[in-house]
Amino acid sequence: MKLDLRPLLAGDKLLSFDYELMLDTDDEDSLSCLSDASFPSPMKVSGDITNTAGYMRMRVSLSVDYESACARCLTPISGSFTLDLEKTVAPRDVLEDLPEEKLDDYVIIDDGFLDMDEQLKEQLELEFPSRFLCHEDCQGLCQKCGKNLNDGECGCEKKEIDPRLAPLQKILEQMKKENKN
Ligand SMILES: [Zn+2]
Ligand SMILES: [Zn+2]
Structure with a gap:
Protein backbone atom coordinates (compact mmCIF):
# COMPACT_ATOMS: atom_id res chain seq x y z
CA MET A 1 0.00 0.00 0.00
CA LYS A 2 1.19 3.49 -0.80
CA LEU A 3 0.30 6.12 1.78
CA ASP A 4 -0.60 9.53 0.48
CA LEU A 5 1.36 11.91 2.69
CA ARG A 6 0.48 15.07 0.79
CA PRO A 7 -2.07 16.20 3.44
CA LEU A 8 0.63 15.81 6.13
CA LEU A 9 3.15 17.66 4.02
CA ALA A 10 0.58 20.41 3.66
CA GLY A 11 0.20 20.73 7.44
CA ASP A 12 -2.12 17.95 8.68
CA LYS A 13 -1.07 16.63 12.10
CA LEU A 14 -2.04 12.98 11.95
CA LEU A 15 -2.45 10.14 9.48
CA SER A 16 -3.62 6.73 10.74
CA PHE A 17 -3.49 3.51 8.77
CA ASP A 18 -4.72 -0.01 9.28
CA TYR A 19 -4.54 -2.62 6.55
CA GLU A 20 -3.51 -6.16 5.66
CA LEU A 21 -0.58 -7.20 3.51
CA MET A 22 -0.31 -10.66 1.96
CA LEU A 23 3.29 -11.92 2.11
CA ASP A 24 4.37 -13.99 -0.83
CA THR A 25 7.48 -16.02 0.00
CA ASP A 26 7.84 -17.03 -3.63
CA ASP A 27 8.61 -13.40 -4.33
CA GLU A 28 12.36 -13.90 -4.45
CA ASP A 29 13.19 -10.24 -4.80
CA SER A 30 11.93 -9.19 -1.44
CA LEU A 31 11.31 -12.19 0.77
CA SER A 32 13.85 -14.78 -0.27
CA CYS A 33 15.46 -15.08 3.15
CA LEU A 34 12.12 -15.95 4.73
CA SER A 35 11.67 -18.92 2.47
CA ASP A 36 11.87 -21.41 5.33
CA ALA A 37 8.67 -19.94 6.70
CA SER A 38 5.30 -19.50 5.10
CA PHE A 39 2.56 -17.06 5.96
CA PRO A 40 -0.91 -18.57 5.61
CA SER A 41 -2.75 -15.34 6.39
CA PRO A 42 -2.02 -11.69 5.64
CA MET A 43 0.19 -9.56 7.89
CA LYS A 44 -1.78 -7.04 9.94
CA VAL A 45 -0.37 -3.54 9.77
CA SER A 46 -1.51 -0.61 11.85
CA GLY A 47 -0.04 2.65 13.02
CA ASP A 48 0.12 6.35 12.45
CA ILE A 49 2.30 9.18 11.31
CA THR A 50 2.38 12.36 13.36
CA ASN A 51 3.51 15.70 12.07
CA THR A 52 5.00 18.06 14.66
CA ALA A 53 5.97 21.30 12.96
CA GLY A 54 7.28 19.48 9.92
CA TYR A 55 9.00 16.68 11.85
CA MET A 56 7.21 13.45 10.95
CA ARG A 57 7.35 10.34 13.05
CA MET A 58 5.87 6.98 12.09
CA ARG A 59 4.80 4.25 14.52
CA VAL A 60 3.82 0.86 13.12
CA SER A 61 2.79 -2.46 14.63
CA LEU A 62 3.01 -5.61 12.55
CA SER A 63 1.66 -9.03 13.32
CA VAL A 64 1.71 -12.11 11.15
CA ASP A 65 1.11 -15.84 11.66
CA TYR A 66 3.84 -18.12 10.33
CA GLU A 67 4.40 -21.80 9.71
CA SER A 68 7.90 -23.20 9.73
CA ALA A 69 9.88 -26.21 10.96
CA CYS A 70 12.40 -26.84 13.73
CA ALA A 71 15.88 -26.24 12.29
CA ARG A 72 17.20 -29.37 14.04
CA CYS A 73 14.45 -31.99 14.02
CA LEU A 74 12.11 -30.60 11.32
CA THR A 75 9.02 -30.80 13.54
CA PRO A 76 6.43 -28.34 12.19
CA ILE A 77 6.24 -25.11 14.15
CA SER A 78 3.70 -22.34 13.95
CA GLY A 79 3.29 -19.11 15.82
CA SER A 80 2.76 -15.45 15.39
CA PHE A 81 5.42 -12.81 14.95
CA THR A 82 4.93 -9.22 16.04
CA LEU A 83 7.09 -6.17 15.60
CA ASP A 84 6.78 -2.55 16.68
CA LEU A 85 8.67 0.09 14.76
CA GLU A 86 9.29 3.78 15.07
CA LYS A 87 10.89 5.76 12.27
CA THR A 88 11.37 9.29 11.13
CA VAL A 89 9.68 10.13 7.83
CA ALA A 90 11.43 12.48 5.42
CA PRO A 91 11.45 13.34 1.71
CA ARG A 92 14.24 11.80 -0.35
CA ASP A 93 16.06 15.06 -1.03
CA VAL A 94 16.44 15.69 2.72
CA LEU A 95 18.06 12.30 3.18
CA GLU A 96 20.56 12.55 0.37
CA ASP A 97 23.24 14.03 2.60
CA LEU A 98 22.84 11.47 5.37
CA PRO A 99 25.47 8.75 5.82
CA GLU A 100 24.26 5.30 4.83
CA GLU A 101 24.22 3.87 8.37
CA LYS A 102 21.80 6.58 9.52
CA LEU A 103 19.25 5.79 6.83
CA ASP A 104 17.92 2.83 8.82
CA ASP A 105 16.17 5.25 11.15
CA TYR A 106 14.25 6.81 8.26
CA VAL A 107 11.52 6.02 5.81
CA ILE A 108 11.52 7.90 2.55
CA ILE A 109 8.73 9.90 0.93
CA ASP A 110 8.80 9.93 -2.85
CA ASP A 111 6.68 12.62 -4.51
CA GLY A 112 4.39 12.78 -1.49
CA PHE A 113 3.86 9.02 -1.20
CA LEU A 114 5.29 6.44 1.15
CA ASP A 115 5.61 2.86 -0.09
CA MET A 116 4.70 1.04 3.10
CA ASP A 117 4.83 -2.49 1.74
CA GLU A 118 8.45 -2.21 0.65
CA GLN A 119 9.43 -0.73 4.00
CA LEU A 120 7.64 -3.42 5.96
CA LYS A 121 9.05 -6.29 3.91
CA GLU A 122 12.55 -4.93 4.46
CA GLN A 123 11.98 -4.71 8.21
CA LEU A 124 10.53 -8.18 8.32
CA GLU A 125 13.59 -9.56 6.54
CA LEU A 126 15.82 -7.90 9.13
CA GLU A 127 13.88 -8.92 12.21
CA PHE A 128 12.20 -12.22 11.41
CA PRO A 129 14.05 -15.16 13.05
CA SER A 130 16.31 -16.89 10.56
CA ARG A 131 15.49 -20.25 12.16
CA PHE A 132 13.18 -21.80 14.71
CA LEU A 133 13.73 -24.54 17.28
CA CYS A 134 10.89 -26.69 18.70
CA HIS A 135 12.52 -26.10 22.08
CA GLU A 136 15.88 -24.72 23.27
CA ASP A 137 17.58 -28.07 23.81
CA CYS A 138 16.16 -29.92 20.83
CA GLN A 139 18.35 -32.98 20.23
CA GLY A 140 17.80 -32.95 16.48
CA LEU A 141 17.92 -35.96 14.18
CA CYS A 142 20.55 -38.69 14.23
CA GLN A 143 22.85 -37.98 11.29
CA LYS A 144 23.20 -41.70 10.64
CA CYS A 145 19.70 -43.16 10.90
CA GLY A 146 17.54 -40.03 10.89
CA LYS A 147 15.68 -40.87 14.10
CA ASN A 148 14.30 -37.93 16.06
ZN1 LIG B 1 13.35 -29.76 17.20
ZN1 LIG C 1 20.88 -43.19 14.75
Missing part, protein backbone atom coordinates in the same frame (compact mmCIF):
# COMPACT_ATOMS: atom_id res chain seq x y z
CA LEU A 149 16.57 -37.99 19.11
CA ASN A 150 13.98 -36.11 21.18
CA ASP A 151 12.07 -39.43 21.21
CA GLY A 152 15.06 -41.25 22.70
CA GLU A 153 18.46 -42.66 21.77
CA CYS A 154 18.70 -44.53 18.49
CA GLY A 155 21.62 -46.80 19.35
CA CYS A 156 23.97 -45.48 16.69
CA GLU A 157 27.58 -44.83 17.67
CA LYS A 158 27.52 -41.26 19.00
CA LYS A 159 30.57 -39.86 17.29
CA GLU A 160 32.59 -40.83 14.30
CA ILE A 161 36.25 -40.68 15.24
CA ASP A 162 38.46 -39.06 12.65
CA PRO A 163 40.83 -41.88 11.60
CA ARG A 164 43.77 -39.51 11.96
CA LEU A 165 42.87 -39.06 15.63
CA ALA A 166 42.31 -42.74 16.38
CA PRO A 167 45.82 -43.27 17.82
CA LEU A 168 45.28 -40.29 20.12
CA GLN A 169 41.89 -41.68 21.15
CA LYS A 170 43.58 -44.95 22.15
CA ILE A 171 46.13 -43.13 24.28
CA LEU A 172 43.35 -41.16 25.98
CA GLU A 173 41.40 -44.33 26.75
CA GLN A 174 44.55 -45.95 28.09
CA MET A 175 45.15 -42.91 30.35
CA LYS A 176 41.57 -43.09 31.63
CA LYS A 177 41.97 -46.74 32.49
CA GLU A 178 45.23 -46.06 34.30
CA ASN A 179 43.61 -43.25 36.26
CA LYS A 180 40.85 -45.57 37.40
CA ASN A 181 43.30 -48.21 38.61
Whole structure:
Protein backbone atom coordinates (compact mmCIF):
# COMPACT_ATOMS: atom_id res chain seq x y z
CA MET A 1 0.00 0.00 0.00
CA LYS A 2 1.19 3.49 -0.80
CA LEU A 3 0.30 6.12 1.78
CA ASP A 4 -0.60 9.53 0.48
CA LEU A 5 1.36 11.91 2.69
CA ARG A 6 0.48 15.07 0.79
CA PRO A 7 -2.07 16.20 3.44
CA LEU A 8 0.63 15.81 6.13
CA LEU A 9 3.15 17.66 4.02
CA ALA A 10 0.58 20.41 3.66
CA GLY A 11 0.20 20.73 7.44
CA ASP A 12 -2.12 17.95 8.68
CA LYS A 13 -1.07 16.63 12.10
CA LEU A 14 -2.04 12.98 11.95
CA LEU A 15 -2.45 10.14 9.48
CA SER A 16 -3.62 6.73 10.74
CA PHE A 17 -3.49 3.51 8.77
CA ASP A 18 -4.72 -0.01 9.28
CA TYR A 19 -4.54 -2.62 6.55
CA GLU A 20 -3.51 -6.16 5.66
CA LEU A 21 -0.58 -7.20 3.51
CA MET A 22 -0.31 -10.66 1.96
CA LEU A 23 3.29 -11.92 2.11
CA ASP A 24 4.37 -13.99 -0.83
CA THR A 25 7.48 -16.02 0.00
CA ASP A 26 7.84 -17.03 -3.63
CA ASP A 27 8.61 -13.40 -4.33
CA GLU A 28 12.36 -13.90 -4.45
CA ASP A 29 13.19 -10.24 -4.80
CA SER A 30 11.93 -9.19 -1.44
CA LEU A 31 11.31 -12.19 0.77
CA SER A 32 13.85 -14.78 -0.27
CA CYS A 33 15.46 -15.08 3.15
CA LEU A 34 12.12 -15.95 4.73
CA SER A 35 11.67 -18.92 2.47
CA ASP A 36 11.87 -21.41 5.33
CA ALA A 37 8.67 -19.94 6.70
CA SER A 38 5.30 -19.50 5.10
CA PHE A 39 2.56 -17.06 5.96
CA PRO A 40 -0.91 -18.57 5.61
CA SER A 41 -2.75 -15.34 6.39
CA PRO A 42 -2.02 -11.69 5.64
CA MET A 43 0.19 -9.56 7.89
CA LYS A 44 -1.78 -7.04 9.94
CA VAL A 45 -0.37 -3.54 9.77
CA SER A 46 -1.51 -0.61 11.85
CA GLY A 47 -0.04 2.65 13.02
CA ASP A 48 0.12 6.35 12.45
CA ILE A 49 2.30 9.18 11.31
CA THR A 50 2.38 12.36 13.36
CA ASN A 51 3.51 15.70 12.07
CA THR A 52 5.00 18.06 14.66
CA ALA A 53 5.97 21.30 12.96
CA GLY A 54 7.28 19.48 9.92
CA TYR A 55 9.00 16.68 11.85
CA MET A 56 7.21 13.45 10.95
CA ARG A 57 7.35 10.34 13.05
CA MET A 58 5.87 6.98 12.09
CA ARG A 59 4.80 4.25 14.52
CA VAL A 60 3.82 0.86 13.12
CA SER A 61 2.79 -2.46 14.63
CA LEU A 62 3.01 -5.61 12.55
CA SER A 63 1.66 -9.03 13.32
CA VAL A 64 1.71 -12.11 11.15
CA ASP A 65 1.11 -15.84 11.66
CA TYR A 66 3.84 -18.12 10.33
CA GLU A 67 4.40 -21.80 9.71
CA SER A 68 7.90 -23.20 9.73
CA ALA A 69 9.88 -26.21 10.96
CA CYS A 70 12.40 -26.84 13.73
CA ALA A 71 15.88 -26.24 12.29
CA ARG A 72 17.20 -29.37 14.04
CA CYS A 73 14.45 -31.99 14.02
CA LEU A 74 12.11 -30.60 11.32
CA THR A 75 9.02 -30.80 13.54
CA PRO A 76 6.43 -28.34 12.19
CA ILE A 77 6.24 -25.11 14.15
CA SER A 78 3.70 -22.34 13.95
CA GLY A 79 3.29 -19.11 15.82
CA SER A 80 2.76 -15.45 15.39
CA PHE A 81 5.42 -12.81 14.95
CA THR A 82 4.93 -9.22 16.04
CA LEU A 83 7.09 -6.17 15.60
CA ASP A 84 6.78 -2.55 16.68
CA LEU A 85 8.67 0.09 14.76
CA GLU A 86 9.29 3.78 15.07
CA LYS A 87 10.89 5.76 12.27
CA THR A 88 11.37 9.29 11.13
CA VAL A 89 9.68 10.13 7.83
CA ALA A 90 11.43 12.48 5.42
CA PRO A 91 11.45 13.34 1.71
CA ARG A 92 14.24 11.80 -0.35
CA ASP A 93 16.06 15.06 -1.03
CA VAL A 94 16.44 15.69 2.72
CA LEU A 95 18.06 12.30 3.18
CA GLU A 96 20.56 12.55 0.37
CA ASP A 97 23.24 14.03 2.60
CA LEU A 98 22.84 11.47 5.37
CA PRO A 99 25.47 8.75 5.82
CA GLU A 100 24.26 5.30 4.83
CA GLU A 101 24.22 3.87 8.37
CA LYS A 102 21.80 6.58 9.52
CA LEU A 103 19.25 5.79 6.83
CA ASP A 104 17.92 2.83 8.82
CA ASP A 105 16.17 5.25 11.15
CA TYR A 106 14.25 6.81 8.26
CA VAL A 107 11.52 6.02 5.81
CA ILE A 108 11.52 7.90 2.55
CA ILE A 109 8.73 9.90 0.93
CA ASP A 110 8.80 9.93 -2.85
CA ASP A 111 6.68 12.62 -4.51
CA GLY A 112 4.39 12.78 -1.49
CA PHE A 113 3.86 9.02 -1.20
CA LEU A 114 5.29 6.44 1.15
CA ASP A 115 5.61 2.86 -0.09
CA MET A 116 4.70 1.04 3.10
CA ASP A 117 4.83 -2.49 1.74
CA GLU A 118 8.45 -2.21 0.65
CA GLN A 119 9.43 -0.73 4.00
CA LEU A 120 7.64 -3.42 5.96
CA LYS A 121 9.05 -6.29 3.91
CA GLU A 122 12.55 -4.93 4.46
CA GLN A 123 11.98 -4.71 8.21
CA LEU A 124 10.53 -8.18 8.32
CA GLU A 125 13.59 -9.56 6.54
CA LEU A 126 15.82 -7.90 9.13
CA GLU A 127 13.88 -8.92 12.21
CA PHE A 128 12.20 -12.22 11.41
CA PRO A 129 14.05 -15.16 13.05
CA SER A 130 16.31 -16.89 10.56
CA ARG A 131 15.49 -20.25 12.16
CA PHE A 132 13.18 -21.80 14.71
CA LEU A 133 13.73 -24.54 17.28
CA CYS A 134 10.89 -26.69 18.70
CA HIS A 135 12.52 -26.10 22.08
CA GLU A 136 15.88 -24.72 23.27
CA ASP A 137 17.58 -28.07 23.81
CA CYS A 138 16.16 -29.92 20.83
CA GLN A 139 18.35 -32.98 20.23
CA GLY A 140 17.80 -32.95 16.48
CA LEU A 141 17.92 -35.96 14.18
CA CYS A 142 20.55 -38.69 14.23
CA GLN A 143 22.85 -37.98 11.29
CA LYS A 144 23.20 -41.70 10.64
CA CYS A 145 19.70 -43.16 10.90
CA GLY A 146 17.54 -40.03 10.89
CA LYS A 147 15.68 -40.87 14.10
CA ASN A 148 14.30 -37.93 16.06
CA LEU A 149 16.57 -37.99 19.11
CA ASN A 150 13.98 -36.11 21.18
CA ASP A 151 12.07 -39.43 21.21
CA GLY A 152 15.06 -41.25 22.70
CA GLU A 153 18.46 -42.66 21.77
CA CYS A 154 18.70 -44.53 18.49
CA GLY A 155 21.62 -46.80 19.35
CA CYS A 156 23.97 -45.48 16.69
CA GLU A 157 27.58 -44.83 17.67
CA LYS A 158 27.52 -41.26 19.00
CA LYS A 159 30.57 -39.86 17.29
CA GLU A 160 32.59 -40.83 14.30
CA ILE A 161 36.25 -40.68 15.24
CA ASP A 162 38.46 -39.06 12.65
CA PRO A 163 40.83 -41.88 11.60
CA ARG A 164 43.77 -39.51 11.96
CA LEU A 165 42.87 -39.06 15.63
CA ALA A 166 42.31 -42.74 16.38
CA PRO A 167 45.82 -43.27 17.82
CA LEU A 168 45.28 -40.29 20.12
CA GLN A 169 41.89 -41.68 21.15
CA LYS A 170 43.58 -44.95 22.15
CA ILE A 171 46.13 -43.13 24.28
CA LEU A 172 43.35 -41.16 25.98
CA GLU A 173 41.40 -44.33 26.75
CA GLN A 174 44.55 -45.95 28.09
CA MET A 175 45.15 -42.91 30.35
CA LYS A 176 41.57 -43.09 31.63
CA LYS A 177 41.97 -46.74 32.49
CA GLU A 178 45.23 -46.06 34.30
CA ASN A 179 43.61 -43.25 36.26
CA LYS A 180 40.85 -45.57 37.40
CA ASN A 181 43.30 -48.21 38.61
ZN1 LIG B 1 13.35 -29.76 17.20
ZN1 LIG C 1 20.88 -43.19 14.75
